[in-house]
Amino acid sequence: MLNALQDFASSLPDFLQWFGVMLISAVPFIDSYFGSVVGVLIGLPPAVAIGVAVIGNVLSMLGFVFVASGVRSKVVAGRAAAAGAGASADSLASDRSSSRNEKVRRAFDKYGVAGVSLLGPFVLPSQFTSAAMVSFGANRNAVIAWQIVSIVIWGVAAGVAASLGVALVR
Structure with a gap:
């Protein structure tokens, strides 16, 4: 897979390789860590x-975060309207999670937004973990802030490691 991504990015004209x-x-499962490695491998600074x-x-x-937030808001508002004006929207938010999000939910309950954001790449891509946390009711702005921190850390770590590896081979 890494070779295919590298071939794609390097097949673009030199002035567009950064865009590749x-x-x-931006693709889930590739994220900043594989993207930065591909960029280093094709010769970008x-x-x-x-x-x-x-x-x-x-x-x-x-x-992903804004879509998940919008969907959650509509679902919670719809449940509040269906239950009547006396019910609180937060009490109506369902904490049911699909089997796909079960690991993220357990980690979210145990480690919170910061922990899931920083450790999330071991479970799911940042796009999926961020959307899942927002759907669980986490503060959208906190999710965005911690996801950006995580994306930068993982991207820098992978890019530096790739740079050191390329330097060793040369």
Whole structure:
């Protein structure tokens, strides 16, 4: 898979390769960490590779967060309307989670937004973990802030490691 991503980004004209890295970094499961590695491997300066990988991942994550937040707001409002004016919207928010989100939910309950954001790449991509946390009722702005911190940390770590690896091979 990494070779296919590298081939895609390097097949673009030199002046657009950074954009290719940004695009692939927006794809779930690739995120900033694989995106920055691809950028370094195709010859972009490490700072550029890491920067555009982070930007692509952050933009994608923001899209997922805002969609999840909008859906959750409509669901909670619909339940409140159905239950009557006396029920609180928060008490009507369902904490049911699909089997797919079960790991994220357990981690969310145990570690909170910061922990899931920083450790999330071991479970699911940042886009999915951020959307899941918002759907669980986490504060959207806190999720965004911690996800950005996580995306930057993982992108920098992977990009620096790739740069050091490339330097060792040369």
